[in-house]
Structure formats: structure tokens, C-alpha cells
Amino acid sequence: MNDDTTKNGLLAALRDQAEKTEQDERPTPESLAALRALGVLALRTPRAHGGTEADAVTIARRLAAVGRACPSSAWVAGTSLTAKNLAGHAYPDATAAELFADPDALFCGSGLPGGRGERVPGGVRVTGSWPNVSGCEDAGWASLGVLVDGSMSFVVVPTAELTVERTWHMAGMRGTGSHTLVARDLLVPDGRLAAASPFGPGDRLLYGIAVLAPVVGAAQGALDATTEMFASDRRPFMSAHSRMGESAGARHWLAEAAHLVHRAENTMVAVAARVDTGVLSDRDGHQQRLDLADAARDCRAAVELMLDLHGASGFRTGNRLQQLWRDIAVGSRHPHLNPYLATEDLGAALVAPLAG
Template identity: 80%
Template sequence: MTEDATEAGLLEVLRAHAEKTEQDERPSPESLDALRALGALALRAPRAHGGAWADTVAVARQLTAIGRACPSSAWVAGTSATAKNLAAHSYPEATAAELFADPDTLFCGSGSPGGRGERVPGGIRVTGRWPNVSGCEDAVWAGVALIVDGAVRFAVVPVAELSVNRTWHMAGMRGTGSHTLVAENLMVPDERLAAAVPFGPSDRILYAMTVLGPVVGAAQGALDATTAMFGSDRKPFMTAYSRMGESPGARHWLAEAAYLVHRAENTMLAAASRADTGGLSDLDSPRLHLDLADAARDCRAAVELMLDLHGASGFRTTSRLQRLWRDVAVGSRHPHLNPYLATENLGAALVAQLPD
């Protein structure tokens, strides 16, 4: 079996278990196995520890391909990539060797300082809550931000030492299991406490890719379902057409939806490529973030066209399209893809360039 055939088979496993993933509000065991086999959980594990340390373009491509099959599983893999990227930049070799002993281990995490640490001999005692932590029920390590001595710090802790409050009750991306992690007087040793790593412009683009890739993939999956409808016996109701493809209007909307999805992917990959070159200026970064927000909006607009083509039947609970629509609607509204904040940041950067 070729490498491409193996990858296709693993993606089919993810597609086949996407509904179960949503119902269980966490990736199915089969889906997690497929993610590991695809190398998706090692994307940002250091090469020195057997990981891929993939660049931004590779991360975007991989998460898009997975998102086409199961957006929630792609989202969980993206969260793991973000948490591993932070951990890799935060710790010396001795600690990294422990954290990355298995490069395919699932990480989760939160960059919001939801906890506080009190100094004690050998480390800190941590109490806090971190909401919206994707993949937390299946992760081994959690990277969390917290306040220690008035400053933001970063800690990686075993998820087994935390409690999970099942607070993720959402219309879309249900399978991400983005529940709340809780620490009660948890001891964190000094070697797993690090200074907060400042996000560079390229890092911020990478983190945006971990949420945009699954959204673009979900839009591609919706396009797959819509294109398949054109090859079936389905016809526009209350018309003389015998098939969808006979309608010039339907063909036009299919083309427009396909164009929007293609444009979203191209925009995403262009931004990823620019981030990989480095040297982003004070204007480059906000411009790229606005590009990514536009890509997310293209995905939403494309899926709306597809739903119009399907009509009310697209909203059946058994329809794959309605699940993907909900995933796109929720995932595309992540703060990394927020269009009004991206516009605001670009405006601030432009004004900052003006002469005194």
C-alpha cells in the first residue's frame, strides 16, 4: 500500500467516526489512533525528540486535510500543536525530554492566566480554572498560563492531576471536548514552571493556522458533500429539471461556493508561507491576520451557498452538511479569526506609522 493510500485510509477512519466524535464530545478512540498514525500529534514536537517540528505551511495543510474529514479532530490536533510549541520554547532539555518522551502524546492547554500559584519549597501550589481547553479529556499534559508573584508564568502539568468540568455545550465543534480544567492546591515543581514566552509575529500566525486549518477543511468537506449531490439523482424541487446539474443557477452557485473555499485555502497558505519566511514588520502581522479573518468569512459564505443549494433537507440531523455548517460557524469565530479585532489592530498599526 502506498503512503498516499495509507493516509487516505486514515482520513476515511476520521470521516467515518466524525459523528461519534460529535456525539461523545471528544474524538473517538479510533480517531485518536488515526491522528497519531498521521503524525498530526507530533506536528510541533521537537525533532530532537522524534517529532516533525513542522513549519507553518505544513501545519496548515495537515490540519486542513484532517478537518475535511473531521473538523473537531483537526481542532484537537491543532490545540496540541499550540501547546507543544509553547512547551518546546519554554523548557530546558532535561524537562523537554520528559514532556516529549513520546512525540505523539496529546497535549492541551490554555494561554489565559486562569490560575494563581503560591510559592512553596520546591515549586508552587496552584489553584485555578481554565475554560475551553480542547481535547482535555484525552490529553496527557496540559500547558496552562497562571499568575505567580504578580507575573504571568507558564506551567505544564499532568492532566491526571486536574479535574475536568464538562462545560462545553456548543452548537458546533462539539467533538473538541473543550471543557474546563480545574486545579485545587496542585503542587507544580520548579522544573515545570517557566517564564511566559512572548508570542512573536510568526508564532501568532502559526496559532491562527491551528484554528483556521480545521475551518477551511470543514468547508472543503461541505463542498465534497455538495458536489456529490450534483452527481446524484437529486433535482431542484418544483422545477422541470431532472438533475441539479441541469440548472444554470445551481451550477453558478456551486462554482461560487467552490471559488470561495479555494480562495480561503489560498489565502491561508499564502499567510503561512509568509510567516515561515520570518521578518514580519509591524504592518505585516496585522495585515496577515485580517487576511486570515477574511478566509474564515469566505468559508462561512461558501457553506451558506451550499445550504441554499441543498434547501431545507441540508438541515436534517442526519445530514453531514449541517454538522459541518455548525463547525464552520463556531470555529470561524475564534478570537484568532475575529475580523473586527483584526481590522482594529491593522488600523492601530497604520496610525502608528504616521510621522509625529
Template identity: 60%
Template sequence: MIDILAANAERTEQQDRPTADSVRAAREAGAFALATPEVYGGRSANATEIARTLTGMGRACPATSWIAGTCLTAKTLAGGYDETVLKELFADPDALFCGTGVPSGRGETEAHGVRVNGRWVSVSGCEDAQWAGLALMVDGVFSFAQIPLADLSIDRTWQMAGMRGTGSHTVVAEDVLVPAGRVTPFKGPFGVATMQLFAISVLAPMVGATFGALDVITAMFASDRKPYMTAYANMGASPGARQWLAEATTLAQRAERTMLAVATEIDAGTGLTDADGSRLHLNLSEAARDCRASVELMLDLHGTSGFRTSNPLQRFWRDVAVGSRHPHLNAYLAVEGFGRTVAGVTG
């Protein structure tokens, strides 16, 4: 899978969605079944396996890794339905799900189901998904609906500097009648472990992208390229360049260690408290900032040629710049939350 994702990463960005080969490879490797319950043929993967899988994919193609992560989130949200609906949703354990928790649609109860209308923006992977889990208000109640993509239309609105290949377009429902069983009131709030797992699902592709950028830089150090306008024989001959390489590598490794440490706490299953949640949220947001700082150092090392559109370094940079700023990794809100915890402020 990794080789296929890497070979198709540039084309994935150019067409604003993963290539068919990338989707097929991810599916066959079980990347879309990470959160499919084991009873339905899925992996029921723990947080550590999820973090490692998405990091490996992100190193090759951050966009396809991201879609696998959002599929995980969507399948987790789909777990609250009754047995009959779950059998329908997970009939294909490797099906790609997409969705959003923003209730930008509405539903009206009818005799034979719920009539749904709405527009949901930034739905990653929607052009290749089979199911969409969409938040909406049904008769004034915050709810979720599971709707086949075949019943929806897509408005291609995703125009971004980075993460272009995620194809996070707008999903549209126009008078779609959804069976009542596939619409359920939101059974939240989610626990600390689940929320931090969602954060890992967006951080891991960014950690992988940072290591992907590092692959580009270490290859440059292994070549005969030298710092311009110097007498050095190659990049490695420069003490300053070696130091910056070491710093970039340290930041990337620290981001990964931090993420895996949080995953370990989640997998321990010891009942994380809200105070733990604020601490882990801050840790993950700091890991995202480490990713950005690491890639910035790599760009300084590579120089202006790293910004050529043919150079994968600039693609990794743009993907990290955009993806690491996802709301799950919001740094200032993480600081606020942790500040409340350590100051003993409630409410």
C-alpha cells in the same frame, strides 16, 4: 487516518470528544507531533505542512483537526523550559497536549514547587491529552505550568452549537503541587510569525470543514436529485445552481489560497514586521469569513434537508460557524489593526 476520522466524525460529535479510533489514527499519522521538536522525535513541521495537514483532517473531522491544532499551540508554548523538563515533556513525541493562555489559575511558591489552584475553561482535547499547558499567576507573575492531566480533574462544561467534538471542557486544579522546573514566567511576547501560525492552526480545520461540506454538495450534484418544484432533470441542469456551486467553490478555494500564502510568508523566515502581522491577521480573518460564506451558499443549494441531524452538511456548517469565530480570527479587531497600520497610527 482520513478515512477513520470521516467514519467517526458523527460519533465524535455525539460523545463530545474524538473517538478512540480517531485519536489513535491521528497519533499514528503524526498529527500530534507537528510541533514536537525534531530532536525529540517530532516533525518540527513548517507552516505550509501544518496548514495542509490540518486542512486534510478538517475535511474529514473538523473537531479532531482542531485538537491537533491546539496540541501544536500547546507544544509551542512548552518550548521555553530547560532541557531536563523538555526531555520529560517530549519523552513521547506523539503525546497529545492541551492548554490555554488565559491565566485563570494561581500558583504559590513553596519549598518543593508551586502549589496550583484554578479553573481553565475551553481546553480542547483535555479528556484525551497527557499534558496541559496552563497560564496562571504565580506570586503576581504571569507564568505557564506544564501539568499531567492525571493530576487534574475535568468539569464537562462544553455545551456548544458547533465544534462539539473538541471536548473543550473546563480543567480544574485543586492544590496541585507542580515541580518548580515545570513552572516558568511567560517569555513573551510572541513574534509575528508565531502568532500567525497560531491563527493558521485554527483556520486550517475550518478550511477543511468547508471542503468537507463541498464534498457533500458535489455528491448531490452527481446524483439524480433535482431542484424541487422544477422541471430540471438534476441540480446540474439549473444554471442558477451551477453558478452558486461555482461561487461556493471559489470562496473555499480562495480561503485555502489565502491561508497557504500566509504560510508561505511565515516559512520564508524573512523577519515579519508588526505591519506584516496586521496585514496577515486581516487576510486570515477574511479567509474565515470566506469559509462561512461558502457554506451558507451550500446550505441554500441543498435546502431544508441539509439541516437534518443525519446530514453531515449541517455539522460542517455548525463547526465552521463556531470555529471560524475564534479570537485568533476576530475580523473586526483585524480590521482595526490593519487600519492603524495603513493610517500610520501608533500606540
């Protein structure tokens, strides 16, 4: 069996598990096994610890391919990547060796300062709660923002030492299991405490790509479902056409939807390529972030056209398109893809040189 056949089989398994992942509000064991076998959980594991430490273009394409099969699973893999990237840069070698002993381990995390740490001999005692932590029921490690002595820091702790409160009840991205993690007087050793430093524009964009790629993948999956409909014997109701493809209007909408999906993918990959150059000013970062937000809006516009083509049948609970629509609607509204905040930040960067 060649590599492409193996990869396609794993992606097919993810697609087959997508409905159950949504029902269970977490990736199924079969989905997690497929993510591991595809290598996406090691994309940002340091090479020194057995990972690929992949570039941003590779990350964008690999996560989108997974999102095409199961957006929730791709989202969990993307947020794991973000937590691993932070841990790989923040902690000393001895701690990193412990964290990445399994290069394919699933991580989760939250950059919000949801907890407070009180210094004690040998470490800090942490109490707090962090909402919207994707994949927290299946992750081995959690990277969490805490305030220690009034300063922002990060701690990394085994998720087994935390309590999961199942608070994620959403219309879309249900399978991400983005519940609330709670710590109560948890002792974290000094080696797992790191001072937070501001993210550079490259890292900020990488984290935006990690949430955009599953959305782009979902839009590609919706386009797959729509082209399958055109290949079927489905006909436009209340028309003289015997097949969807006979309608010039339907063909036009299909072309427009495909254009929007392809534009979103191209925008994402172009931003990723800029990240990989390693040369980005803050102003560049704001411009590229707005590009990512535009790509997310292209995905939303595309799936609306596809739903119009399907008509009311697209909203049947058994129709995959409605799940992808809901996943796109929720995922594309992540703060990293917020268009008005991206516009606000870019505007501030543009006028800053003029203020003097």
C-alpha cells in the same frame, strides 16, 4: 499498501467516526489512533525529541486535510500543536525530554491566566480554572497560564492531576471536548514553570492557522458533500430540471462556493508561507491576521451557498452538511479569527508612525 492508500484509509476512518465524535463530545479512540498514525500529533514536537517540527505551510495543509474528514479532530490536533510549540520553546532540555518522551502525545492548554501560583520550596502551588480547553479529556499534558508574583507564567502539568468539568455544550465543534480544567492547591515543580514572554508575529499567526485550518477543511468537506449531490439523481424541487447540474443557477452557485473555499485555502497557505520566511514585522502580522479572518469569512459564505443549494434537506440531522455548517460557524469565530479585532489592531499599527 502505499503511503497515499494508508493516508486515505486513515482519513476515511476519521470521517466515519465524525458523527460519534460529536455525540461523545470528544474524539473517539479510533479517531485519536488515526491522528497518531497520520503524524499530525507530532507536527510541532521538536525534532530532537522525535517530532517533525513542521513548517507552517505543512501544518496548514495537514490540518485542513484532517478537518475535511473531521473538523473536531483537526481542532484538537491544532490546539495540541499550539501547546507543544509553547512547551518546546519555554522549558529546559530536561523538562522537554519528559514532556516529549512520546512524540505523538496529545497536549492541551490555555493561554489565559486562569490560575494563581504561590511559591513554595521546590515549585509553586497552583489553584485556578481554565475554560475551553480542547481535548483535555484525552491529553497527557496541559500547558496553562498562571499568575505568579503578579507576573504571567506558564506551567505544564499532567492532566491526570487536574479535574475536568464538562462545561462544553455548544452547537458546533462539539467533538473538541473543550471543557474546563481545574487545579486545587496543585504542586508544580520549578522545572515545569516558565516565565511567559510575548508571542512574536510568527507564532501568533501560526496559532491562527492552527484554528483556521480545521475550518477550511470543514468547508472542503462541505464542498465534497455538495458535489456528491450534483453527481446524484437529486433534482431541484419545483422545477423542470431532472438533475441539479441542468440548472444554470445551481451551477453558478456551486462555482461561487467552490471559488470561496479555494480562496480561503489559498489565503491560509499564503499566510503560512509568510510565516515560514521568518521575516514579519508587527504590522505585517496584523495584516496577515486580517487575511486569516477573511478566509474564515469566506468559509462561512461558501457553506451558506451550499445550504441554499441543498434546501431544507441540508438541515436533516442525518445530513453531514449541517454538522459541517455548525462546526464552521463556531470554529470561524475563534478570537484568533476575529475580524473586527484584527481590523482594530491593523488600524492602530498603520497610524502609530503618524502619531509623532
